[in-house]
Amino acid sequence: MTIEFLKNHHVWDKTKQLLQKYKKEWSGSDVPIFIFPIPSSMFRQGDKNGYSFEDKMFLFLPANISDEELEALFVHEYHHICRLKKTGKRVLEHTLLDSIIMEGLAEHAVLDYCGKQYLLRWNSLYSTEALEKIWIMEYKPNLNVKYGERLHGQLLYGRPFSRPLLGYTMGFYLVDRYRKNNENFSIPSSISVPSEQFII
Structure with missing residues (x-):
């Protein structure tokens, strides 16, 4: 058992x-x-x-x-x-941006502390070009959608069969893009960085 x-x-x-x-x-x-x-x-x-x-x-x-x-x-x-x-932001107060960045940062913590082989398998399903296109077309216009709204769930969790956990993958991509442009990035210091800073 x-x-x-x-x-x-x-x-x-x-x-x-x-x-x-x-x-x-x-x-x-x-x-x-x-x-x-x-x-x-x-x-x-x-x-x-x-x-x-x-x-x-x-x-x-x-x-x-x-x-x-x-x-x-x-x-x-x-x-x-x-x-x-x-x-100091509760889950129920999150926007879509907050949610995807939180998931992306958590997966980068897994990457740094546990290794690439323990990342969610969804993170390797899309090319950079595909993610950038989806970001511009679907995610960027909806970053202020609130937790609890139907669209928030759809974009965070994706379509179960065709695009599972796409929001997690998008968050991982955005954090990856951010840390490549910030040489002083570290998991401990990034924990409190505002979500908006990851898309500047």
Whole structure:
């Protein structure tokens, strides 16, 4: 059973250790972390997911999750918590721009701390030319769409079958473009950078 595997592999203890590590690295805060096993019948092998608020984290983990995959998921989600705290902007107050930049920064944290092989697979589906075209045509005109509006969800999560998580990919692209033009970029210092600065 999934829960037995997670217990036997000390996932709860490992998650606490990750919290201490990245709390120090990013000057973050203590938050409760809730771990839920995913039955293997519900997801493909290796799938995992998380959701973070300003003051708590939820992790949904499959059986056989590796330590490296656990850390990559933790890094992505805890980065959200640190950014929400440091910007003082709640998720419910986010615009589309805030949301895609938050996802892009979290994935760049995964890139820097865990390695390219742990990035979301959606980040490699589009060419730079295709992303620039989509940015100009679809995202740039809608950056102020508010969280909770239907269009916000459509652009952040994409079309499930044809363009899954396209907003995450767009955020990764924008942050990548920004850091190439800012040689002093670092994950810790970028946590509090306003979303608008990434598109200047």
